[in-house]
Amino acid sequence: MALIKRQELSTSEREKYLELLLLADEDEWMVRSYFRKGWMFRFTVEDETIGVAHCLPINETTVELKNIAVVPQCRGKGLGKLMVQNLLHWAQDKGFYVMEVGTANSSIDNIAFYQKCGFRMKEIKRDFFRAYSKPIVEFGIQALDMVMFSYDLKHVKVNKFDYIRQKK
Numbered sequence: 001m002a003l004i005k006r007q008e009l010s011t012s013e014r015e016k017y018l019e020l021l022l023l024a025d026e027d028e029w030m031v032r033s034y035f036r037k038g039w040m041f042r043f044t045v046e047d048e049t050i051g052v053a054h055c056l057p058i059n060e061t062t063v064e065l066k067n068i069a070v071v072p073q074c075r076g077k078g079l080g081k082l083m084v085q086n087l088l089h090w091a092q093d094k095g096f097y098v099m100e101v102g103t104a105n106s107s108i109d110n111i112a113f114y115q116k117c118g119f120r121m122k123e124i125k126r127d128f129f130r131a132y133s134k135p136i137v138e139f140g141i142q143a144l145d146m147v148m149f150s151y152d153l154k155h156v157k158v159n160k161f162d163y164i165r166q167k168k
Helices: 011-024 028-034 079-093 108-116
Strands: 002-009 039-045 048-057 062-070 098-104 120-125 146-152 163-166
Touching: 002 011, 002 079, 011 028, 011 039, 011 048, 011 062, 028 062, 039 079, 048 079, 062 079, 079 098, 079 108, 098 108, 108 146
Parallel strands: 062 098
Antiparallel strands: 002 039, 002 163, 039 048, 048 062, 098 146, 120 146
8 A cells, every 4th residue: 555645835845846736727827826825735655746735725614725736647546536535634624614626617527526526516606717818728618617616524534644545
């Protein structure tokens, strides 16, 4: 079994992982708008980076998973789901009651992914992606709206460890 570890990054360490965040959100200006706020995490297996995630508090009870990215060579192995599970435990341990996440209406794979992770659709933020500098098109669909999901953290069993085990 390999161990997936989560490491919180200091503000000064974040720049090193900006390119990974840009895999999940192509607009560097948007990423930099929240980059120094909240919490940013590096996930590793045997000290090799497998992905990063960024969380921002919305209020005292709700945190948003603003960005999550898995390195290309580690995709399709269930690691993203394990990273999300780890973040759900972290958020619950921090005292949050809800985790939210948003993705583009055109991000069909992401919409399925978040639902597989247990998130439920919450709302649509119409025209969210019109603020982006360049249009985003996926599956022949232009990203215009943000599909918001939420996860009720009272359904998460608290994991007191800083990792989740994953079968090799």
